[in-house]
Amino acid sequence: MKKNLIRKGSTAMPQNKTDIRKKKIIDTATKVFSQRGFKEATISEIAKKAKISEASIYEYFLTKEGLLFSIPVDASQMLFDTMTFHLKLIRGAANKLRAIVFLFIDSYQKNPDFAAVLMLYLKHNKNFLETEGHVAIKAGIKQITTVIDQGIETGEFKKGTNPYLIRSMILGTIEHLVTNWVMTGNPDNLEELVDPMIDVIIQGIENTGNDPVHWSLQRPVKREESSS
């Protein structure tokens, strides 16, 4: 359905002149999109700042949106690789989740412009769903689900845990925090929130052996006590 919007090879480890130019375009575009917004940014401005002609940008990317969509491709791939590597060294689903969240947050915090582009212009763009960049991102996200599934299987997490919900809570929280962070000019240290956040999640899903939900509306008897 969707044509490939990127023209030439990867920029992960740019070796030749072509890849170096391509990377320069992507890096410049990331900055410009982040600072001025995707629609407000112009190819002309990116070209000027990258010291490359506008026409050359169209040599590498078929459209302005194609350029936008190519931004996360390599970054996400690298994050995925890093994640895969680290997860091998960690035991326990809980600790793995913590590592994943930390790596996500750390990656965004180290690349605020990339984080801004991802949170503000990619995550809410329907066209992005069909692109290579999104596939790369999905691979990273998939790791969360996998770890949760493993946690349930090993009995570390409760049997009734809904992996989709937990993944959504983790991703949603990250997205919310990072979005706030990029929209308000990056004042906070996001990494401080990783542990408390994971703590909450884990306590909510860890297998304690006894019925954890003694306060819910559905079990009115026990509820009355704990409710104020």
Next chain:
Amino acid sequence: MKKNLIRKGSTAMPQNKTDIRKKKIIDTATKVFSQRGFKEATISEIAKKAKISEASIYEYFLTKEGLLFSIPVDASQMLFDTMTFHLKLIRGAANKLRAIVFLFIDSYQKNPDFAAVLMLYLKHNKNFLETEGHVAIKAGIKQITTVIDQGIETGEFKKGTNPYLIRSMILGTIEHLVTNWVMTGNPDNLEELVDPMIDVIIQGIENTGNDPVHWSLQRPVKREESSS
């Protein structure tokens, strides 16, 4: 600082012809923005569908973006009022949180176009931060913090609970779920997820009287240091 991008009075309960026309514009715009995207949508299209001249739209709203920003004003006010009303009837911070989340989700689920506009075009727009609509939304969000603070005060929630983090987790999860929901064409029933989600959060912050971090195998003691 807070620019006034709306020209004439409220549309909550349109009485006169002006308010009716204004409401028609907002409703049409909500639909059009939701279906076609903010930038892709044109004033001309909205005018045509609302059977009102383009020039008239500019009688009511100063700019296209002003029209966008006016969309959540009344809806958010109404949600806030409903919330306030319901919260009076509920005891216990946990139950109040559950009610808040339910009301948010319910409101979005009943107005998919509004939800789409909010999640896709307002929540990530820096200019929106300074508007009346955002104030209305913040009022609703403030309720979450208030309830969490109350929960901590009454001892229902753990003392060390970070209200900002918990609020971010709640909002982030809602935003993530609703965004997915609007981007994939509203297939799921979101309300089913309210209880499990709140359950996880509450278990993570409820005051049980004992050390909450009994699940970490790798750093049973060192935890306190590494978490910052």
Next chain:
Amino acid sequence: MKKNLIRKGSTAMPQNKTDIRKKKIIDTATKVFSQRGFKEATISEIAKKAKISEASIYEYFLTKEGLLFSIPVDASQMLFDTMTFHLKLIRGAANKLRAIVFLFIDSYQKNPDFAAVLMLYLKHNKNFLETEGHVAIKAGIKQITTVIDQGIETGEFKKGTNPYLIRSMILGTIEHLVTNWVMTGNPDNLEELVDPMIDVIIQGIENTGNDPVHWSLQRPVKREESSS
């Protein structure tokens, strides 16, 4: 198949401001296209010379090509009407053909820019075939065929006369002469050629009662005398 490329009504007898503006655009475009060529001409230039904004041109015409295609609409209609009127007054197919050719040539000679646009940019444009302007032109051309058919029917022209061929000869000659005329800067008086041209055609198709073709290769006997 083809969308209507013209936006607003006729310019034949411009009454209101809109029609006057539209006519001004068409007249200016005719001049500019004629002098600079269709592809070389720019909307900007037409707008400047017509003292109308570029955007306004797009109010009246959907595309640059649509503007081109709208040039012959009214002119051809008027020519058709004139032709119809005159033909009523003339007896004899031969004389009618002469009148038609004269009116064509006269119309082109009086509007060299229009003639140039028609001959150089419309007659050879495949997209033009599906437009309103082409329909108007075809109506004029149809008259030729009709008159020839009548001539054959009344016995004024030979029975075996191929109307399509004769029409092609008439049109082809006109087109060739007018094209040369516009390409070389309109030096000649084309009307002088109308009579000789029609004379040749008529002599070739008039019904003389005896076999006219005594010289052709196919009848070698008689041929030898007249050849060389």
Next chain:
Amino acid sequence: MKKNLIRKGSTAMPQNKTDIRKKKIIDTATKVFSQRGFKEATISEIAKKAKISEASIYEYFLTKEGLLFSIPVDASQMLFDTMTFHLKLIRGAANKLRAIVFLFIDSYQKNPDFAAVLMLYLKHNKNFLETEGHVAIKAGIKQITTVIDQGIETGEFKKGTNPYLIRSMILGTIEHLVTNWVMTGNPDNLEELVDPMIDVIIQGIENTGNDPVHWSLQRPVKREESSS
């Protein structure tokens, strides 16, 4: 004045690698120009289809228009040679004219792409007038005038015959028929029309010895004056 837009030698009988490549470019360009139109066709497309780099095309032709103008050079030369050869074998101006028309039509019918390029993109291009290709074409056309002149001189054609008009009629008819033929996708057999067409012309100009204008009712005597 006559700019040389071609860089290297003839392609009539390509011997060396250079000429073979050049011919391949011209043949491909003819096809592409014919199918997509001159302006719509791109050098890139021609290069791709000819399996030759764009830069190489510019080794052989100075500009895109120069490439277009070089298309008829060899073809017209060959047609001229063929024509010259055949005319030597034919007696009689009428038969020579027939042969010329037949050779023109036959040549176009056998090379529809070339015919299309000639009729649609060369014949109406003012810049083409100054080129080598046009000179070659003019040589062929000159033959028509020469034959007509000879016919008048030998008394085969009427004394008052206007050679320019007759040539225009012949060329115009051919152009009109071929243009229609290429624009409508080459459905007809054009050769069938050669004889009838020449018959009409010849009858219109052949010397019969008596007053030719016995058919005109309106101006039975005045004819001689009004004809140029």
Next chain:
DNA sequence: AATGAATGAGCGTTCATTCAT
């Protein structure tokens, strides 16, 4: 001789917005 890579120069088209009525 041949080409991959780079670009200068341009243009059609879109729309939010204004204004006269």
Next chain:
DNA sequence: CATGAATGAACGCTCATTCAT
């Protein structure tokens, strides 16, 4: 109050052409 008409201001994209190798 309502609107039809007009436009200013941009911008993405294309491609013929050049140049270094």
